Amino acid sequence: MLKLIATRALLGLVTMFAVSVLIFICTQILPGDVASAVLGQGATAETLAVFRKELGLDQPAYYRFFDWMFKALRGDLGISLTNQHVIIDELLPRFQNTLFLAGYAAVIAIPLSVGLGILAAIREGRPIDRISNILTLMTISVPEFFIGYLLIMVFSVQLGWFPSLSTVFPEMGFFERLYNTTLPALTLTMLVAAHMLRMTRTSVLSIMSSPYIEMAFLKGMTRSRVVAHHALPNAAAPIITVVALNLAYLVVGVVVVEAVFTYPGIGQLMVDAVAKRDVPVIQACGLVFSGVFVGLNTSADILAILVNPRLRHRR
Amino acid sequence: MSNTNDPSNSSLIVDRRQLMAGAAALGLSASFAEPTFAADTPKKGGTLRLGMKGGSASDSLDPSTYADSIPIAYSLAIWNGLVEIDAKGNATGELLESWEAKPGAAEWIFNVRKGVHFTSGKEFDADDAIYSINYHRGETKSPAKGLLSAITEIKKLDSHKFQITLSGGNADLPFILADYHLIGLANGTKDFTKTDGTGHYTLEAWEPGVRILLKAKKGDYWKAGRGNFDTVEIRYIDDTAARTQALITGQVDAVNRLDPKTANLVAKNPAVSVVRTKGNGNRYAFVALRDTAPFDNYDVIQGLKYGIDRQKIVDNVFSGFATVGNDHLVAPTNKYFDASLPQRAYDPDKAAFHFKKAGMTGPFDLEVSPGAFDEAVDCAQLFQESLKKAGASLNVKRVSGDGYWSNVWLKSPFCAVYWGGRPTADDTLSTTFLSTAEWNDTHWKRPEFDKLVIAARAELDDAKRKHMYSDAQKMISDDGGMICFAVADYLDGYSKKLRGGEPHARYDLNDERIAEKGWFA
Numbered sequence: 001m002l003k004l005i006a007t008r009a010l011l012g013l014v015t016m017f018a019v020s021v022l023i024f025i026c027t028q029i030l031p032g033d034v035a036s037a038v039l040g041q042g043a044t045a046e047t048l049a050v051f052r053k054e055l056g057l058d059q060p061a062y063y064r065f066f067d068w069m070f071k072a073l074r075g076d077l078g079i080s081l082t083n084q085h086v087i088i089d090e091l092l093p094r095f096q097n098t099l100f101l102a103g104y105a106a107v108i109a110i111p112l113s114v115g116l117g118i119l120a121a122i123r124e125g126r127p128i129d130r131i132s133n134i135l136t137l138m139t140i141s142v143p144e145f146f147i148g149y150l151l152i153m154v155f156s157v158q159l160g161w162f163p164s165l166s167t168v169f170p171e172m173g174f175f176e177r178l179y180n181t182t183l184p185a186l187t188l189t190m191l192v193a194a195h196m197l198r199m200t201r202t203s204v205l206s207i208m209s210s211p212y213i214e215m216a217f218l219k220g221m222t223r224s225r226v227v228a229h230h231a232l233p234n235a236a237a238p239i240i241t242v243v244a245l246n247l248a249y250l251v252v253g254v255v256v257v258e259a260v261f262t263y264p265g266i267g268q269l270m271v272d273a274v275a276k277r278d279v280p281v282i283q284a285c286g287l288v289f290s291g292v293f294v295g296l297n298t299s300a301d302i303l304a305i306l307v308n309p310r311l312r313h314r315r
Numbered sequence: 316m317s318n319t320n321d322p323s324n325s326s327l328i329v330d331r332r333q334l335m336a337g338a339a340a341l342g343l344s345a346s347f348a349e350p351t352f353a354a355d356t357p358k359k360g361g362t363l364r365l366g367m368k369g370g371s372a373s374d375s376l377d378p379s380t381y382a383d384s385i386p387i388a389y390s391l392a393i394w395n396g397l398v399e400i401d402a403k404g405n406a407t408g409e410l411l412e413s414w415e416a417k418p419g420a421a422e423w424i425f426n427v428r429k430g431v432h433f434t435s436g437k438e439f440d441a442d443d444a445i446y447s448i449n450y451h452r453g454e455t456k457s458p459a460k461g462l463l464s465a466i467t468e469i470k471k472l473d474s475h476k477f478q479i480t481l482s483g484g485n486a487d488l489p490f491i492l493a494d495y496h497l498i499g500l501a502n503g504t505k506d507f508t509k510t511d512g513t514g515h516y517t518l519e520a521w522e523p524g525v526r527i528l529l530k531a532k533k534g535d536y537w538k539a540g541r542g543n544f545d546t547v548e549i550r551y552i553d554d555t556a557a558r559t560q561a562l563i564t565g566q567v568d569a570v571n572r573l574d575p576k577t578a579n580l581v582a583k584n585p586a587v588s589v590v591r592t593k594g595n596g597n598r599y600a601f602v603a604l605r606d607t608a609p610f611d612n613y614d615v616i617q618g619l620k621y622g623i624d625r626q627k628i629v630d631n632v633f634s635g636f637a638t639v640g641n642d643h644l645v646a647p648t649n650k651y652f653d654a655s656l657p658q659r660a661y662d663p664d665k666a667a668f669h670f671k672k673a674g675m676t677g678p679f680d681l682e683v684s685p686g687a688f689d690e691a692v693d694c695a696q697l698f699q700e701s702l703k704k705a706g707a708s709l710n711v712k713r714v715s716g717d718g719y720w721s722n723v724w725l726k727s728p729f730c731a732v733y734w735g736g737r738p739t740a741d742d743t744l745s746t747t748f749l750s751t752a753e754w755n756d757t758h759w760k761r762p763e764f765d766k767l768v769i770a771a772r773a774e775l776d777d778a779k780r781k782h783m784y785s786d787a788q789k790m791i792s793d794d795g796g797m798i799c800f801a802v803a804d805y806l807d808g809y810s811k812k813l814r815g816g817e818p819h820a821r822y823d824l825n826d827e828r829i830a831e832k833g834w835f836a
Contacts, residue, residue: 044753051456082373164560259554264525272371
């Protein structure tokens with residue numbers, strides 16, 4: 001089993017390297033160049049040339065790639081082309097904000113949807129199963145900005161319970177942050193709940209049709225006991241995978257929600273950087289995003305191996 | 316519409332308040348104003364919260380990087396401009412108190428205002444002023460470099476006086492020095508992580524893309540009646556709906572760039588007022604290269620200009636919050652705007668006549684993108700419809716917004732563009748229409764036009780100058796390759812508690828100076 005885990009971890013690293021190459025290539029083929037994007041419509045040929053040289057854009061691509069990669073390994077993500085700030089200093093607080101929001105949403109969404117999923121499996125075909133299915137399907141079927149605006153309309157414009165601007169500042173306390181970010185966290189919860197709930201329900205139910213479950217029923221166990229003790233451990237692997245996938249989505253896929261609630265997360269930083277062709281910032285954001293994605297999926301794989309009874313007790 | 320400030324009414328308000336502010340700024344006795352306008356006396360205190368679009372996480376404090384509303388707003392709170400533009404569009408003294416041109420307008424003497432101090436305590440003097448101008452000359456990426464290219468020499472005369480020599484006469488030099496890049500820096504400033512300005516506010520928190528927090532300095536501001544807030548917070552709110560909601564729910568006191576589609580709804584809110592500045596926002600246009608077939612044909616251009624239903628675009632795309640354009644870029648608020656030039660109206664018969672004469676009815680390829688401006692595609696589709704009645708066809712090609720300004724604009728034979736307002740007629744015409752202009756996006760090159768504009772530049776006789784600019788506008792409107800169909804309004808939203816949000820001849824949010832000019836009632 002150790003070998004299996006080591007292979008997964010190694011594969012994760014290889015994926016990261018491949019992704020970093022891709023990120024670099026993609027940022028090189030973005031249309032337009034950074035100098036004209038930064039200087040905007042106001043740029044003249046002369047000012048462009050000065051700026052390009054200043055940025056080191058006259059160096060060959062492979063040189064810039066290895067230079068960038070080795071520096072990134074040492075935690076040096078470079079300096080923003082547009083405002084000459086150290087990228088890591090700008091990225092970290094925003095990344096923390098993103099993690100905070102993702103964490104908040106996950107704390108609501110995961111217990112809620114996994115719990116409801118199990119409940120739905122136990123009560124298959126009953127009202128609780130139907131209602132939770134329909135509700136979560138509805139929330140996943142409308143675009144996230146729509147949910148966001150709907151929540152704003154009801155809870156901040158009509159009722160005035162929560163602010164429509166969820167901007168957080170360094171001097172804010174923990175509870176103030178929680179209060180400010182409630183609406184975006186709820187929006188995200190609605191986005192990811194359906195996927196996790198249905199996956200939990202389906203994987204539990206598919207185990208329910210296997211012979212050993214039938215055996216458990218024949219022994220006279222109650223349905224809830226069969227689900228919790230016999231079906232769930234074997235259904236855990238796909239649930240862990242889907243939870244990890246949704247966690248990753250909460251971190252990397254929230255650009256729209258950030259925009260609707262004016263939340264200073266990493267997504268907005270990346271959008272700004274793309275608009276301005278600030279290549280080092282795009283690359284840094286790309287690296288962080290892919291790191292989160294690959295990291296979460298690798299840990300999900302490893303966890304799935306660890307909880308799988310068949311893999312734990314090998315013949 | 317009833318709650319929206321009608322520009323014709325509000326101009327009255329502007330006049331007297333501006334008169335007062337102007338008098339105060341010039342150090343004249345303000346007493347004559349006080350008894351009459353006691354209700355309008357600025358009060359001190361409070362936190363101004365602005366929700367703005369027009370900035371990003373990559374904003375910097377370095378004036379050579381400013382390109383949008385938020386940097387202009389925070390720079391004018393921390394520093395001061397060299398010259399201020401008043402509500403009517405005249406150049407008035409700021410850090411440069413007064414000036415005088417020698418005949419020919421090629422040599423200028425500027426007097427630096429005395430008694431204005433930096434945060435560090437040093438007085439602003441001629442060396443600082445000269446450095447502030449030179450910062451945008453020579454080896455620099457500053458967008459203001461082109462504006463200042465006519466300056467050949469800047470000579471210090473005494474501690475508060477200097478002379479600028481131009482390569483050719485230009486009666487608009489004070490307007491050029493009012494450009495928002497030209498803020499009063501301390502001599503030798505290179506590091507903008509530490510700010511040292513003459514403005515009333517100091518930088519408290521610098522989080523570009525999120526917020527900028529500014530705190531008032533102790534003591535009185537050198538401009539009487541201004542700099543009234545204790546704290547100013549500029550929030551970056553890119554999403555228009557989020558910005559509008561923030562204003563309505565009272566989380567901010569003022570916002571810029573309201574959506575024309577919802578402005579009427581916003582104005583119905585009793586706690587909010589919408590201020591509309593007519594005719595000075597972005598100019599929206601389609602530009603055809605006049606040296607490329609088929610647009611080198613005068614009749615094709617005429618056909619296109621008569622074949623666009625401007626009013627329909629204004630009504631449908633901009634919900635009426637725009638004015639129709641007349642194919643040149645000079646603003647109706649500019650004193651050299653030629654009001655006698657007839658507005659070109661939609662006339663399919665005339666258009667058909669010109670297309671027939673040219674022997675061409677298209678299809679003409681027009682490249683548009685939301686990257687040019689948000690409404691570009693909608694405008695192009697309406698253009699396509701209206702051309703059909705003239706028997707011509709337009710092929711609307713939607714292209715990527717990424718890299719639009721470097722890959723499409725100035726290169727495509729026919730594409731969409733917007734132009735921001737510029738303070739002077741000369742600036743407006745020279746940047747876009749001179750043969751030598753870097754951004755001549757129509758490749759319209761007429762030596763007689765060049766001669767006219769350059770002569771008008773140095774003309775100190777106002778009547779003659781007006782006549783020359785009027786001729787220039789006629790030439791472009793008739794023969795030029797630009798189809799400027801709409802000029803947007805600026806739409807600001809203010810809380811009713813906030814005062815000082817009058818329309819301005821240049822930019823929105825009272826020339827981006829609401830932090831300096833406003834106060835709470």
